[in-house]
Amino acid sequence: MKPGRFGAYGGRYVPETLMAALEELEHAYAEAKEDAAFQAELASLLKDFAGRPTPLYFAKRLTESLGGAKIYLKREDLLHTGAHKINNALGQGLLAKRMGKRRIIAETGAGQHGVASATVCALLGLECIVYMGEEDMRRQELNVLRMRLLGAEVRGVSSGSKTLKDAVNEALRDWVTNVRDTYYILGSALGPHPYPTMVRDFNRVIGIEAREQILEKEGRLPTAIIACVGGGSNAIGAFYQFLLDREVRLIGVEAGGRGKALGDHAARFEGGVPGVLQGTYSYVLQDENGQVSLTHSVSAGLDYATVGPEHACLHDCGRAEYVSADDAHVLEAVVKLARTEGILPALESAHAIAECMRIAPGMASHDILVVNLSGRGDKDMGILARELNIQGAQGI
């Protein structure tokens, strides 16, 4: 397979202006990967700054309440800045510094990648500009404030759906313009090669730890690993170390949004077809003319029209299964986890919890589910307050 290809997917579909930068990045990353000093610095920051390893927590009350499979949570929500995004931001931040680039740009949906990037830039003394859709700025106001407090400049994007896809377009435009002195910290396992591979590598630590931890706690591998899939970074990070363990089911959960119609969800594997968006060949939600469709999800971090190319490959070859959870079930999952375990998950992560709630009861008590809890829900308090009141179901 060509580097940067996952089966038919991946590749590089970008303006020629970016090619030199992508090649420079590819070489710099290949060197850094083999450099013991780089890896040691990253490992030390992951441990002492970010808080790794994260626990693999047995969710006893959730397990009892659902009946069926034993449920473990991989607690990426306990990381500094509140999500797995810090794993990648630290890796790429160190790489940018190593490459001598002092101007950093990033895009963000839910704001977690923006906060992680702003944090790493503050830590390393780098200038940071974050592009964010205006709709997402409204939805994730708290994270906008956090980024600004950390010294980053947040630039609102008013084009298209004013969400993640438009923020990526704007970040790419900035990069094309300032390519000589700017490093783009892309926030998920997406975009042109080498990003999907590099971002996956920086998040592999999730699965590496989870595998060791479950073997230690249970003496065997889990029945399934469940993770939410926006661009796909936390999911590929959680899945990667289990790829060769064929008996372990890998389950990715996309945003089912408010319905099955194009524009009402972000379930790329249900409603999308392969195409090219933002530098890579993968499943894309689009109309019959190849125009990218709008998406909807209660979670800004999953509200995106395409998905990382490695997931497209895992989907087609059947190694991973992809399902979706709709907004209503996701809100239910937030309340369920909060009330059984005292853990408030991010709306993104609650998609994985929702799928866990769906399948656990039908499984045997010796089955084990590992759910990647990619982030915590503090950032979502405003949305939760609104949505749960409107729903009236479990009013807060």
Place this chain on the structure above:
Amino acid sequence: MAIQFQQHPGLVVYLTAGDAGLSNHRPGSAGGADLSLTREIALAAIDAGADVIELGVPFSDPLADGPVIQRASERALARGTRLKDVLGLAAELRAARPKAGLVIFSYLNPILRFGLAKFADAAAQAGVDGVLLTDMIVEEAAEYIAEMERVNLAPIFLAAPTSPDERLQAIAAHSKGFIYAISRTGITGKQKTLAADAAALVERIRRWSKLPVAVGFGISNADQVAEVAKFADAAVIGSAIVELIERTTLDHGEEQAPGAVARFIKGLHQPHSVQAL
């Protein structure tokens, strides 16, 4: 038919197909979008001296474009413009002006969705001379190039100031028609001065290719065209014309747009003259 620059420098004019500026007089009907204004402007541009018309296929996520062309794309899409309509317009232009150069300018996804082979057939059938895809680099282009060759269409690749010599060599080897040199790093849009990058890039391209070289991105007036003439074969004008159409339709109505574009293009060969709107 082949792409030929009749004058020095040649002029390549970019139009977003299906854009009617800020007028909403012609909403797309159920039978498809109305591209008649684009057709009239294209004909006026050819008659005023444009050697090549680049017909832009509007796309929802034009990440290589600045705000002016992005707005035009949004308008064209809102009016229902599809790739099929753009190919139909190309056929009309070919029939009306047999000698003009016609290039389809697009992002890859609408072409992929249409089907690469089907697109190649349809474009050749319509009388198109060449195709330029902003997000298609030479390394990914094997199948695309094969399809273009099969129907005798020119694949036109972009060369950037950041492209190292090895890449320029590959770009030169795979391009037909002309090579499009990007004048600076950045997205499309008008610039006050032409970047110094441009001349150096064209000089490097000439080492690898005998094809004509057109310089684009940021060219908006006669002085810049005259400057391009010193080192390249043609100038590409995009955002300046799209913006002119936008302003003219807003201030004077769309009927005035073809005339305004024609006057602007004629003025491009007269440096230092005051240009009429």
